[in-house]
Amino acid sequence: MSREFIPLSVPNIKGNELKYITEAIKTEWVSTGGSFINDFERRTTEYVKSVGAVACQSGTAGIHLALVANGIGADDTVIVPALTFIAAVNPVSYVGAEPVFMDCDDSLCMDMDKVEGFCEEQCIFSDGKLVNKATGRQVKAMIVVHVFGNMADMEKAVDIANKYNLILVEDATEALGSYINKGKFEGKYAGTIGNVGIYSYNGNKIITTGGGGMVVSNDDKLLERIRYLSTQAKDDPLYYIHDNIGYNYRMTNLQAAVGLGQMEKLEDFIKIKEKNYRMYSDLGIDLIKFRDNTRPNYWFYSYITEHRDKLIEYLDSVGIQTRPIWNLICDLKPYRKCIKYKIEKAKQYWNEVVNIPCSTNLHESDLERVASEIKKFERTANGY
Structure with a gap:
């Protein structure tokens, strides 16, 4: 008898989502206007x-808006990590x-020591501008x-950004709910430390709207600009005056209704994620x-x-879904000719990381x- 399939990461929609979306x-109010978006x-x-x-259509859209608005x-x-999902980097190409x-370092996040090395060794800083030699x-x-x-190491990231006058964009699409509990930025959530942060609500994220994203910042004017750009840059919505190129990036009210129900369960989901993480450890x-x-x-x-590959293949054969970490973006066809700086650990982790089931509804x-x-x-x- 076949055993039940265990997926890698699937949504957990058991709160008020249906109630809100029904309303x-x-x-x-099913399109890009409605109270649930504001809520x-x-x-x-x-x-x-x-x-x-500012709610938008995806994390990718949020990063694009953040770059345009800045x-x-x-x-x-733009300095980017080699080890990440390609959606973090494609918006750089969108804007030319x-x-x-x-x-990366051993957290899998960008190695800030190497970022600093690149800025010091490969660039010149003059008149407030960092220029690639x-x-x-x-x-x-x-x-x-x-x-x-x-x-990531945000203390060092902020120090580098301040020293070299860089816009610091936090791709927190995988980190909603993560925060720093010690040090200079104690109490600060992922996405709120740099100039602008982005979250994602894709179906496999810790909470979901089916699709969708959110841009956060502590800069009111920047958020106003992002909201304006996300709604087709309407300078006069009645007479269709548009003084800038805008985008159809606003989240729908239906998505936001699901998201509001999911937000009510976020801390519960994090507790389950932590419990399951620790249980894996207890199980060896x-x-x-x-x-x-x-x-x-x-x-x-x-x-x-x-x-890596043999483990993925074996677990698939017994009904357990896993995946390798992303291929290095700098090795992919669109980006092979781009500059890469001392890529070492990312290669190792690409060859060795397997993501295992982590859904919040696992038993x-x-x-x-x-x-x-x-x-x-x-x-x-290993032969034993």
């Missing part, structure tokens, strides 16, 4: 303690800028990704650690193995089964 449908933005603002928030464009350079790829382009921004809910599955000075959201679990028996199958495989693969 949105009954009131016929979702307000609830997010209150939760992460930002000045404001004036990043053609002939500019050039990415420079950085290595090899290309003559100004390095204007840095996109820091909090990988799998594990926060050693996972990549989260940074010590943070309360992470424990979104994804990363297991290290010398037999203890599911965790036990996953752990048992991993250990069975490793015993066989």
Whole structure:
């Protein structure tokens, strides 16, 4: 008899989502206007303690809006991680800028020591501008990704951004709910430390709206600009006056209704994620650690193995879904000619990381089964 399939990461929609979305449908506010959008933005603002928030269609859209609103464009350079989902980097290309790829540290996030090394060794800082010596382009921004809910070294990221006059964009699409609990930024949530932060509500994220994203900042004027750009840059909505190129990036009221119900369960989900992470450890599955000075959201679990592909294949054969970490973006066809700086650890992790089931609706028996199958495989693969 076949055993039940265990997916990698699926939504948990068991709160007030249906109630809210039914209300949105009954009131016929189903598009990019409606009270649930405003409520979702307000609830997010209150939760992460930002000045404001702007709901949009995806995390990718949010990053694009953040770059446009901060004036990043053609002939500019943006520092980005090599190890992340490609959606963190594609918006750099959307605006005509050039990415420079950085290595990761053992948190899987961008290695800030290497970022500092690149700025010192490969660039010249003069008259408030950081210029790449090899290309003559100004390095204007840095996109820091909090990988799998594990926060990057934000103290050093902020120091580098301040020293070299860089716009600091936080891709917190995987880190809603993660925050720093020790040090200079104690109490600060992922996404609220740099100039602008972005969250994602894709179906596999810790909370979901099916699709969708959110931009947060402590800069009112920047948020106003992002909201304006996200709604087709309407200078006079009655007479259709548009003085700038805008985008159809606003979240719908139906999505926001689901998101509001999900936000009510976020802290519960984080507790479940942490419990399951610790249970894997108790069962003998050693996972990549989260940074010590943070309360992470424990979104994804990363297991290290010398037999990545064979483990993925074996677990699939017994009904357990896993995946490798992303291929390095600088090795992908659209970005092979871009500058990359001392990429070392990212290559190692690409070859060794397997993400294992982490949904918030897993049962203890599911965790036990996953752990048992991993250990069975490793015993066989290692010959004992």
